[in-house]
Amino acid sequence: MRAFVAIEIQDESILDAIAKIQSEFKISATPVSKKNMHFTLLFLGEITEDTASSVKKALSTISFKKIDVNFTHVGAFPNPRSPRVIWIGVDDTSSKHLVDLASQVEKKLEPLGFRPDKPFKPHLTIFRIKNKVGDILGIMEKFKKVDLGKYNMTELKFKQSILTPSGPIYSDLQVILAQ
Numbered sequence: 001m002r003a004f005v006a007i008e009i010q011d012e013s014i015l016d017a018i019a020k021i022q023s024e025f026k027i028s029a030t031p032v033s034k035k036n037m038h039f040t041l042l043f044l045g046e047i048t049e050d051t052a053s054s055v056k057k058a059l060s061t062i063s064f065k066k067i068d069v070n071f072t073h074v075g076a077f078p079n080p081r082s083p084r085v086i087w088i089g090v091d092d093t094s095s096k097h098l099v100d101l102a103s104q105v106e107k108k109l110e111p112l113g114f115r116p117d118k119p120f121k122p123h124l125t126i127f128r129i130k131n132k133v134g135d136i137l138g139i140m141e142k143f144k145k146v147d148l149g150k151y152n153m154t155e156l157k158f159k160q161s162i163l164t165p166s167g168p169i170y171s172d173l174q175v176i177l178a179q
Contacts, residue, residue, distance in 0.1 A: 001046070001047060001048075001049070001052065001160050002045065002046055002047075002160065002161045002162070002163065003044040003045070003046075003047050003052065003055070003158065003159065003160050003161065003173065004040050004041075004042065004043045004044055004158075004159055004161060005040070005041045005042045005044070005059065005105050005109075005156065005157070005158055005159070006038040006039060006040050006041060006156075006157050006159050007038060007039045007041065007098070007101075007153050007155070007156060007157070008037065008038045008155070008157055009037040009038060009039075009124065009151055011149070011151050011152075013149060014071065014148050014149050014151050015034040015037060016034075017146075017148040017149065018034070018037065018071075018088060018124070018126060018148065019031075019034060021074065021088070021126065021143060021146070022126055022127070024139065024142070024143075025086065025127065025136070025139055026139075027127070027129070027133040027136065028131060028133055029086075029127045029128065029129040029130070029131075029133060030127070030128070030167070031126060031127055032125055032126050032127065032128065033167065035170075036167070036168065036170060037124060037126075038124070038157075038159075038170075039098060039122055039123070039124060041098075041101065041102040041105045041120065041156070042102065042105050042106060042109060042114060042116055042120075043116075043117075044109075044114055051112065052158075052173060054112050055109060055112060055114075055158060055174075056158060056173065056174045058108040058109055058111070058112060059105070059108060059109075059156070059158055059174060059176055060174070060176065061108060062104055062105065062108055062156065062176055063179050064101050064104065064156065064176075064178055064179065065178055065179060066152055066153060066154045066178040067094065067097040067098065067101065067152075067153040067178075068094065068150050068151070068152055068153070069090055069094045069097075069098070069150065069151040069152075069153050070090055070091040070093070070094050070147075070149075070150050070151075071088050071089070071090055071124070071146065071147075071148040071149070071151070072089060072090060072091045072145065072146060072147065073088070073089045073143065073144060073145055073146060074086065074087070074088055074089070074126075074140060074143035074144070074146060075087055075088075075089050075123065075140075076136065076140060077123075080135065080136050080137045080140045081135045081137060082132070082135075083127075083129055083133065083136055084128070084129050085125055085127065085128055085129065086125075086126050086127040086129070086136070087123035087124055087125050087126060088123065088124040088126055088146070088148070089122065089123055089124075090122050090123075094122065095122045098120075098122040099120055099122065101156065102116075102120035102122075103120070105156070106120075153178070154177060154178040155175050155176065155177055155178070156175075156176040156178075157172055157173075157174065157175050157176070158172070158173045158174035158175075158176075159171065159172060159173060160172075160173050
């Protein structure tokens with residue numbers, strides 16, 4: 001199974017605000033659906049049922065407090081002139097807390113052979129771009145600063161991802177609640 005550890009966004013008002021931003025981008029790319037909005041803390045890739053069981057055991061030892069996440073700006077990887085991903089970022093305080101939680105996940109799963117391929121940078125992907133869309137610097141300027149409200153993050157999730165032609169289908173394998 002294909003799996004990852006994530007924080008889902010489940011606040012309808014924030015999801016609606018994100019959908020509104022997505023609608024402003026007149027580009028040839030499929031937006032990430034509201035039901036699939038999440039921060040990926042660690043992508044695990046293809047794993048076996050036995051490994052999933054070990055991951056659940058390791059994740060069950062994680063302890064964290066709720067995190068207030070403030071969404072503050074829109075960005076692009078690798079850059080707005082030639083984007084492959086368009087994302088929404090968070091303020092410095094939210095970022096620090098999310099990085100700390102991602103680090104805890106990495107430490108718990110490292111003994112099982114999981115390591116991040118790059119340092120965790122908190123971002124919520126709103127578009128994945130397959131074909132070149134050109135320079136989006138102009139539209140990005142409009143969203144240099146946004147205020148989508150505060151999301152009260154209280155759950156860490158171990159998720160399965162099934163890829164389909166109409167997009168990924170995610171399901172929960174485990175939910176860890178904030179203390």
